Amino acid sequence: MGVDVDKAKKRQPGVFNRMGTQEQDLKMFLLSKGASKEVVASIISRYPRAITRTPESLSERWDLWRRIMTSDLEIINILERSPEGFFRSSNNRNLENNIKFLYSVGLTHKCLCRLLTSAPRTFSNSLDLNKQMIKFLQEVCLSLNHNKPRDFIGKIIFKNPFILIQSTKRVKTNIEFLQSTFNLNNEKLLVLLCGPGAKILDLSNDYVNRNYTNIKEKLFSLGCTEEEVHKFILSYPDVIFLGEKKFNDKIDFLIEEKFSISQIIENPRILDSSISTLRSRIKELVNAGYNFSTSNIALLSWSQKRYKAKLKKLNIE
DNA sequence: CTTACCGGGATCTGCCATGGGC
DNA sequence: GCCCATGGCAGATCCCGGTAAG
Numbered sequence: 165m166g167v168d169v170d171k172a173k174k175r176q177p178g179v180f181n182r183m184g185t186q187e188q189d190l191k192m193f194l195l196s197k198g199a200s201k202e203v204v205a206s207i208i209s210r211y212p213r214a215i216t217r218t219p220e221s222l223s224e225r226w227d228l229w230r231r232i233m234t235s236d237l238e239i240i241n242i243l244e245r246s247p248e249g250f251f252r253s254s255n256n257r258n259l260e261n262n263i264k265f266l267y268s269v270g271l272t273h274k275c276l277c278r279l280l281t282s283a284p285r286t287f288s289n290s291l292d293l294n295k296q297m298i299k300f301l302q303e304v305c306l307s308l309n310h311n312k313p314r315d316f317i318g319k320i321i322f323k324n325p326f327i328l329i330q331s332t333k334r335v336k337t338n339i340e341f342l343q344s345t346f347n348l349n350n351e352k353l354l355v356l357l358c359g360p361g362a363k364i365l366d367l368s369n370d371y372v373n374r375n376y377t378n379i380k381e382k383l384f385s386l387g388c389t390e391e392e393v394h395k396f397i398l399s400y401p402d403v404i405f406l407g408e409k410k411f412n413d414k415i416d417f418l419i420e421e422k423f424s425i426s427q428i429i430e431n432p433r434i435l436d437s438s439i440s441t442l443r444s445r446i447k448e449l450v451n452a453g454y455n456f457s458t459s460n461i462a463l464l465s466w467s468q469k470r471y472k473a474k475l476k477k478l479n480i481e
Numbered sequence: 482c483t484t485a486c487c488g489g490g491a492t493c494t495g496c497c498a499t500g501g502g503c
Numbered sequence: 504g505c506c507c508a509t510g511g512c513a514g515a516t517c518c519c520g521g522t523a524a525g
Contacts, residue, residue: 175495175496176506176507177506178505178506178507179506181505181506182506210494210495211495213507213508216507245492245493245494246493246494246495248494248495248496249494252508252509253508253509254507254508255508281492282491282492282493283493285493285494288508288509289509289510290508290509290510293509293510323488323489325492325493326492326493329493329511330511330512331510331511331512333511334511334512359488360487360488366493367514367515368512368513368514368515370513371513371514371515375515402516402517405515405516406515406516407514407515410515410516433486433487435516436516436517436518437516437517437518438516438517438518441517441518460484460485462484462485463484465517465518466484466518466519466520467518467519467520468518468519469519469520470483470484470519470520473483474483474484477483
């Protein structure tokens with residue numbers, strides 16, 4: 165069947181010691197849903213336990229997923245990416261209960277669709293685990309004096325569909341990090357959590373700390389105050405995503421190119437751009453006679469289309 | 482018309498640990 | 504002692520464009 169047996173055995177040896185497995189059934193099932201042979205092989209190689217599921221159980225599970233997704237093809241695409249999310253559990257009642265539960269706390273169909281696409285594991289979590297996370301988020305919301313937890317939860321989960329596959333410990337620690345680091349009042353913290361800050365809630369706590377410490381030290385070394393650092397991060401929470409090396413490299417590169425640190429932190433979005441984009445744009449702009457010390461640097465992170473139009477204009481002038 | 486402000490899109494799996502059932 | 508189900512972890516950005524503002 166084209167399965168990488170060595171890899172599969174290493175992954176889940178128990179599956180290969182069982183008396184009966186149903187790889188042919190699984191294959192027929194997936195082919196009938198529109199998967200290619202290669203996809204079937206890849207799924208079994210990466211998640212061998214899939215071959216222990218019965219056709220009835222698979223079919224029922226598929227139909228439950230189809231309550232959320234509108235086509236088989238969408239599901240195949242998810243399985244190809246992440247077979248584990250579908251096959252790790254055969255508890256279809258639990259799946260059904262999760263779907264009901266997630267609707268019952270106010271999530272929209274669109275949101276469930278997003279969850280299933282982005283974080284299919286959510287639906288294989290035990291109902292209890294999902295309940296714990298939702299309860300935790302409700303408590304956070306209420307503790308911040310916001311009396312519409314359904315809205316809060318809908319927003320935060322839509323912004324970050326990975327939250328439900330994180331441990332509450334991880335999400336809690338990250339929320340506490342934001343709270344204690346930036347001294348925000350309830351309202352500001354709420355806006356941050358269900359807005360630009362939602363994205364960083366699923367980052368590993370260690371990673372958040374390391375990156376934050378690195379950003380702080382790097383900016384201190386360039387003469388920034390703590391206040392400036394905080395303002396910078398709050399205006400651009402995505403910066404926490406940047407690993408130490410990448411952040412430092414970008415800053416070093418910009419400093420070498422004679423940008424001032426205040427210029428950089430006042431235009432944080434230029435850090436959105438990759439170093440290679442920054443490099444090529446700076447070169448092109450300098451060639452076109454653009455003076456960064458007197459002109460705005462925001463165009464370094466404009467979309468390609470807008471940037472090109474601007475460059476063309478500069479070259480004509 | 483150009484630029485500022487801001488949010489969205491793609492994406493996030495694959496492995497290990499643990500405790501229960503047999 | 505085996506397998507299973509499930510919890511939890513580490514990992515590590517860049518780009519696009521709608522709409523408001525000027």
